[in-house]
Amino acid sequence: MPQAVAGPEIERLIQLLGRMPGLGPRSARRAALQLIKKRDTLLAPLAEAMRVASERIVVCSTCGNVDTCEPCTVCRDPGRDPTTLVVVEDVSDLWALERSGAVRARYHVLGGALSALDGVRPEHLNIARLVERAADPAVTEVILALNATVDGQTTAHYITEAIRHLDRKVTRLAHGVPVGGELDYLDEGTLSAAIRSRTAF
Amino acid sequence: MPQAVAGPEIERLIQLLGRMPGLGPRSARRAALQLIKKRDTLLAPLAEAMRVASERIVVCSTCGNVDTCEPCTVCRDPGRDPTTLVVVEDVSDLWALERSGAVRARYHVLGGALSALDGVRPEHLNIARLVERAADPAVTEVILALNATVDGQTTAHYITEAIRHLDRKVTRLAHGVPVGGELDYLDEGTLSAAIRSRTAF
Known part of the structure; x- marks a missing residue:
C-alpha cells in the first residue's frame, strides 16, 4: 500500500x-x-x-429509457409512429438508434438479453410489459432490434413466441456489410447473409 | 447533428x-x-x-503540489529530509515518486518543462521560487527528477546553471533498463546508458 x-x-x-x-x-x-x-x-x-x-433521472415506466421526465422524451413525443414498437436490449441501443435517425417510433428496453450462462431468465427482463404494450390495438409491427449475438437471437425467438397470439408483424434488423466496411475483414456469416439478402443495383 | x-x-x-x-x-x-x-x-x-x-483543493504556495491544505501534506511532514529538494515537472510526477517510496524529501513542481516548440520559457515555470528554496542553507542536494525527454533535459541544464552560484550538489535520475523490462524492446540509447552505468553483481 x-x-x-x-x-x-x-x-x-x-x-x-x-x-x-x-x-x-x-x-x-x-x-x-x-x-x-x-x-x-x-x-x-x-x-x-x-x-x-x-x-x-428516472427510468421511464413505459419503455425503460432513462430521462429526467416521466414518461420519457421519446414516449411523450406526439410525432412518433404509434404503430411500431422497437425492442432493444439496453438504453445505449435506444440512444444509438435515435442517433441514426432511422426510425421515429416508440421503444421498449428489455434491460438485457436472455442468457443461460449468466442466469438471465425471462422474468428478469422487461418482457411482460412488452407483451402488454404490443397488445395495444394501435401497434401493428414489433421490430426486434436486438444484438446479433447468440443471447440476442435467443431473446428474439422467445419474444416472437410470447407475442405470437397477438398476430403482429414481427421483424428483425437486416444482416449485411456495415457501411464503410471492407469485405476482407468480415466474417463468413456476415458475408453469407449479405449475399443471401442482396438487392437490385 | x-x-x-x-x-x-x-x-x-x-x-x-x-x-x-x-x-x-x-x-x-x-x-x-x-x-x-x-x-x-x-x-x-x-x-x-x-x-x-x-x-x-489548493495549490501549495511552497512546492506547487495540489492538496486540500496549505502548505501541502508533503511540505508539512516533519519526517522529510530537509537537505534534499526533488524537482519534478508535474504533480503527477510527484505522486509517482511518492508511490514508489524511493525518497522521503520535499519536492518542487515546475509546472512543465522548457519548450521552444510550445513557447514555454523560464518565466512560465516555477523556477524563480526554486532558486529561492535551494538558497536555504539547510538544502545540500537538488535532485532533478525530470523526464528523459529533450525538453526535460533542456530544463535540467537550465536549472543547473540557475543554481550553480549556490554550490549545491545537483543530481539526476539514472538511465537504465526498467525493472521487468526486456532488452529486445529497449532503444539503443537506453541500452548504451545501461552498459555505461553497469554495476558489480
Whole structure:
C-alpha cells in the first residue's frame, strides 16, 4: 500500500473515478489531476451536472429509457409512429438508434438479453410489459432490434413466441456489410447473409 | 447533428464527461449510462467528491503540489529530509515518486518543462521560487527528477546553471533498463546508458 500523497478528499476522488467504466487506477489519477487543473471549467460544472443527474433521472415506466421526465422524451413525443414498437436490449441501443435517425417510433428496453450462462431468465427482463404494450390495438409491427449475438437471437425467438397470439408483424434488423466496411475483414456469416439478402443495383 | 435523445441534464452530463481525459464522445455516453445505472453507489458519491474537491483543493504556495491544505501534506511532514529538494515537472510526477517510496524529501513542481516548440520559457515555470528554496542553507542536494525527454533535459541544464552560484550538489535520475523490462524492446540509447552505468553483481 503506497503512502497517501494528497489529502483524503483527493484520494476519495481518485478511488471513485477508478470505478468509472474505462478508467483504471492509473488513468483515474491522471483524470483527477486534469480535473483539478481545470477546476472552474470542468471539475465544478461536472460535479454539478452529476448532482443534477443523480437527483432528477428516472427510468421511464413505459419503455425503460432513462430521462429526467416521466414518461420519457421519446414516449411523450406526439410525432412518433404509434404503430411500431422497437425492442432493444439496453438504453445505449435506444440512444444509438435515435442517433441514426432511422426510425421515429416508440421503444421498449428489455434491460438485457436472455442468457443461460449468466442466469438471465425471462422474468428478469422487461418482457411482460412488452407483451402488454404490443397488445395495444394501435401497434401493428414489433421490430426486434436486438444484438446479433447468440443471447440476442435467443431473446428474439422467445419474444416472437410470447407475442405470437397477438398476430403482429414481427421483424428483425437486416444482416449485411456495415457501411464503410471492407469485405476482407468480415466474417463468413456476415458475408453469407449479405449475399443471401442482396438487392437490385 | 443527431436529435437529442434524453433530457438536457443528461446531454450536459455526457458533454462534460466527453471532455475528461481518456473519454471521447462515444465512451462518454457509455460512462454516463453506467453512472446512471449505479446512481446511488457511484454517480451521487462521485458528484459529491468532485464538489468537495473543487471547493477545497489548493495549490501549495511552497512546492506547487495540489492538496486540500496549505502548505501541502508533503511540505508539512516533519519526517522529510530537509537537505534534499526533488524537482519534478508535474504533480503527477510527484505522486509517482511518492508511490514508489524511493525518497522521503520535499519536492518542487515546475509546472512543465522548457519548450521552444510550445513557447514555454523560464518565466512560465516555477523556477524563480526554486532558486529561492535551494538558497536555504539547510538544502545540500537538488535532485532533478525530470523526464528523459529533450525538453526535460533542456530544463535540467537550465536549472543547473540557475543554481550553480549556490554550490549545491545537483543530481539526476539514472538511465537504465526498467525493472521487468526486456532488452529486445529497449532503444539503443537506453541500452548504451545501461552498459555505461553497469554495476558489480
